[in-house]
Amino acid sequence: MTSARVLVVDDEPQILRALRTTLRGAGYDVATAATAEDALAEAAAHPPDAVILDLVLPDGHGADVGRELRRWSAAPILVLSAVGDEQEKIAALDAGADDYVTKPFSMDELLARLRAVLRRASPTTDPVIAIGDLVVDLEKRAVTLGGQPVTLTPHEFELLRFLAQNEGKLLTHPMILREVWGPRYGSESHYLHVYVSQLRRKIEDDPARPRYLLTEPGAGYRLVDPLLTRS
Amino acid sequence: MRANSSERRDPKQQLAALATSLALVAAVTGVVFAVRSFAPVLSLGVLYLLAVVPVAVLFGLAWAITISIVSMLTFNFFFLAPVHTLELRDSANWFALAVYLVTAVVVSELATRLRRRASEAAERELEAKLLASVATTLLEADHVQNRLKDVSAQVADAFRLADAHIELGSLRSAEPGERAVDLRLGDSFVGRLYFPAAEELPAVAEERTLPALASILAVAVERERLSRAALDAEALRRSDTIKTAVLRAVSHDLRSPLTAIRAAGEGLERADLQLDHEARGELVETITGEAARLERLVTNLLDLSRLEAGAASPRPELWTADDLIGGALETLGAAAARVIVRLPDEPVATVVDGAQAERVLVNLLENAAKFSSADETIDVGASVEAGELLMRVRDRGPGIPPRQAGRIFDAFESSSRGTGMGLGLAIATGFAQANGGRVWFEPADGGGAVFVFALPAARLPAKVRS
Numbered sequence: 001m002t003s004a005r006v007l008v009v010d011d012e013p014q015i016l017r018a019l020r021t022t023l024r025g026a027g028y029d030v031a032t033a034a035t036a037e038d039a040l041a042e043a044a045a046h047p048p049d050a051v052i053l054d055l056v057l058p059d060g061h062g063a064d065v066g067r068e069l070r071r072w073s074a075a076p077i078l079v080l081s082a083v084g085d086e087q088e089k090i091a092a093l094d095a096g097a098d099d100y101v102t103k104p105f106s107m108d109e110l111l112a113r114l115r116a117v118l119r120r121a122s123p124t125t126d127p128v129i130a131i132g133d134l135v136v137d138l139e140k141r142a143v144t145l146g147g148q149p150v151t152l153t154p155h156e157f158e159l160l161r162f163l164a165q166n167e168g169k170l171l172t173h174p175m176i177l178r179e180v181w182g183p184r185y186g187s188e189s190h191y192l193h194v195y196v197s198q199l200r201r202k203i204e205d206d207p208a209r210p211r212y213l214l215t216e217p218g219a220g221y222r223l224v225d226p227l228l229t230r231s
Numbered sequence: 232m233r234a235n236s237s238e239r240r241d242p243k244q245q246l247a248a249l250a251t252s253l254a255l256v257a258a259v260t261g262v263v264f265a266v267r268s269f270a271p272v273l274s275l276g277v278l279y280l281l282a283v284v285p286v287a288v289l290f291g292l293a294w295a296i297t298i299s300i301v302s303m304l305t306f307n308f309f310f311l312a313p314v315h316t317l318e319l320r321d322s323a324n325w326f327a328l329a330v331y332l333v334t335a336v337v338v339s340e341l342a343t344r345l346r347r348r349a350s351e352a353a354e355r356e357l358e359a360k361l362l363a364s365v366a367t368t369l370l371e372a373d374h375v376q377n378r379l380k381d382v383s384a385q386v387a388d389a390f391r392l393a394d395a396h397i398e399l400g401s402l403r404s405a406e407p408g409e410r411a412v413d414l415r416l417g418d419s420f421v422g423r424l425y426f427p428a429a430e431e432l433p434a435v436a437e438e439r440t441l442p443a444l445a446s447i448l449a450v451a452v453e454r455e456r457l458s459r460a461a462l463d464a465e466a467l468r469r470s471d472t473i474k475t476a477v478l479r480a481v482s483h484d485l486r487s488p489l490t491a492i493r494a495a496g497e498g499l500e501r502a503d504l505q506l507d508h509e510a511r512g513e514l515v516e517t518i519t520g521e522a523a524r525l526e527r528l529v530t531n532l533l534d535l536s537r538l539e540a541g542a543a544s545p546r547p548e549l550w551t552a553d554d555l556i557g558g559a560l561e562t563l564g565a566a567a568a569r570v571i572v573r574l575p576d577e578p579v580a581t582v583v584d585g586a587q588a589e590r591v592l593v594n595l596l597e598n599a600a601k602f603s604s605a606d607e608t609i610d611v612g613a614s615v616e617a618g619e620l621l622m623r624v625r626d627r628g629p630g631i632p633p634r635q636a637g638r639i640f641d642a643f644e645s646s647s648r649g650t651g652m653g654l655g656l657a658i659a660t661g662f663a664q665a666n667g668g669r670v671w672f673e674p675a676d677g678g679g680a681v682f683v684f685a686l687p688a689a690r691l692p693a694k695v696r697s
Contacts, residue, residue, distance in 0.1 A: 104526050190549055191691065191692075193548070193549055193580070194551055194578055194580055194691060196551075197553040197554060197580075201578070207553045207557070207574060208553055208556045208557045208560060208572040208574060209557065209567075209572070210557055215558055215561075217562075217586055218585065218586050
């Protein structure tokens with residue numbers, strides 16, 4: 001298999017250099033850009049398999065670059081954001097970015113996220129989704145954990161279904177609310193975090209240390225296979 | 232407070248005065264006609280005062296004098312010989328009529344004066360009421376500007392204006408259809424009162440009420456300026472103290488990881504050093520470990536400066552204790568393995584900024600990890616007591632001597648027990664308070680320390696559980 005091509009967009013030369021070295025060491029084919037304009041030109045000339053995108057660029061906003069890329073490229077976008085950028089992070093995710101890491105990030109974390117976004121296919125159409133010991137049967141609307149049936153309320157099931165169909169993908173609160181409660185959110189939608197806590201009590205061994213249903217602070221939730229994450 | 236409205240040249244009013252006067256004079260004439268056989272006619276002239284006095288009270292001195300003369304002529308015409316003429320036969324009658332006229336005028340003057348006094352008293356009462364209510368409104372105000380609308384409404388009400396508004400320090404000239412009156416205190420300009428051009432201010436307003444109003448407004452504005460200045464001075468003093476402490480702390484706590492990173496990096500770089508695989512690994516570990524320590528310090532400093540600047544405005548959302556504690560354990564890293572969590576059977580929730588609440592818990596957990604040995608467990612529990620969600624973090628370290636317990640929440644209070652800038656607890660308290668919560672310390676049974684993070688508990692509707 002030829003190595004995946006990753007476009008790294010950041011205006012800090014030190015970060016660009018560190019990422020280029022490490023990503024090459026990890027076997028990726030790396031291209032870099034320091035401005036929004038360069039990034040779009042490079043992506044057009046040599047379509048990347050994935051983009052690592054800083055949110056703050058000298059000639060524009062990273063979220064706008066993401067939105068522009070999304071118009072003609074399906075390559076997954078991994079956003080780099082600084083602490084305190086929560087609003088911009090959400091905006092970037094809503095503009096089509098697939099995931100994010102917060103600066104300062106660990107290289108392990110960045111590589112794991114990059115692998116995950118590259119591996120992820122389009123949402124599965126298989127009616128039975130197995131994630132670790134968790135099996136979600138969309139046709140029978142039944143859930144089992146390690147072979148044992150799990151009883152869920154209708155909202156809890158919808159929540160789990162949506163997360164399972166997007167295994168590994170970060171789903172923002174608005175995405176979840178739109179999907180589970182519909183375009184006009186119901187009044188219970190304020191209680192998303194409570195639904196998640198209840199769902200965790202049913203599918204996690206230790207709800208305070210979730211292995212399947214992870215919280216991304218200030219952004220949303222993702223459902224992961226415990227054996228595939230935490231590299 | 233419309234004092235002289237009755238004396239204004241209002242045609243309707245004038246017509247009423249004329250009709251009333253004529254009716255009264257006619258009535259008295261009738262009475263005199265009826266009783267003239269019982270008393271000397273000349274002595275009955277005084278009865279016309281019964282017409283003059285009410286007119287004086289109701290319509291003022293000018294009308295009273297007119298009616299005095301008219302009634303004198305009427306008396307002469309109907310009752311003094313030769314009757315039905317305005318001539319007089321007897322010189323004694325001249326004298327009687329003159330006495331009557333003088334009496335009528337004097338009585339009228341007295342009556343009008345009395346009336347003016349009464350209306351002045353009413354005016355002063357209204358004025359006092361207005362000023363008192365304005366003063367009360369402004370005293371209650373945290374911001375004079377916010378209450379100007381209320382004050383303007385009170386003024387409009389008292390002056391019976393359809394509309395009025397006050398602009399502080401405004402030099403805007405009146406727009407078409409509008410009139411403006413300056414509010415001044417001595418020579419200094421306070422603001423302007425605007426009202427519809429078609430309306431009139433009461434006569435006393437400009438000379439008495441408005442200056443009083445201006446002085447109340449000026450006092451309120453000054454009071455606000457002074458309290459803001461005092462707040463600014465306090466904030467400045469605090470930020471100065473913080474800056475000094477930050478500089479002191481930065482010089483030590485930031486330099487030591489930097490020194491370690493630099494030494495390890497340079498060691499790796501030098502070709503002449505004989506480093507085996509293990510030694511290289513150690514140097515690399517130093518760099519990553521110290522970088523992580525620097526990161527925590529920088530995060531803490533940034534948090535603190537945001538808190539001190541009042542910039543850490545919370546974005547409250549409904550969160551469960553599960554989520555907050557889970558998030559904190561995630562952030563805590565390696566030390567999370569020592570933590571034992573006890574959650575209630577049903578999720579308990581609070582409305583809080585998730586990231587900030589997590590920060591509080593992380594700092595409490597880091598504190599617990601720092602002050603107890605690595606093989607001891609840390610307990611975290613959540614419960615709802617008396618409407619509060621309490622999250623308790625308990626360590627099994629040596630605890631905190633009572634002497635120190637009061638100061639541990641101050642920024643840069645270096646503990647005798649360990650390293651670090653002591654920022655963690657100050658930040659925890661800051662974020663807790665910004666979210667309407669509290670953090671306090673309790674000694675633990677059997678040694679160790681318990682830190683409690685309390686937030687108002689949220690009530691969950693039953694349907695969420697179904």
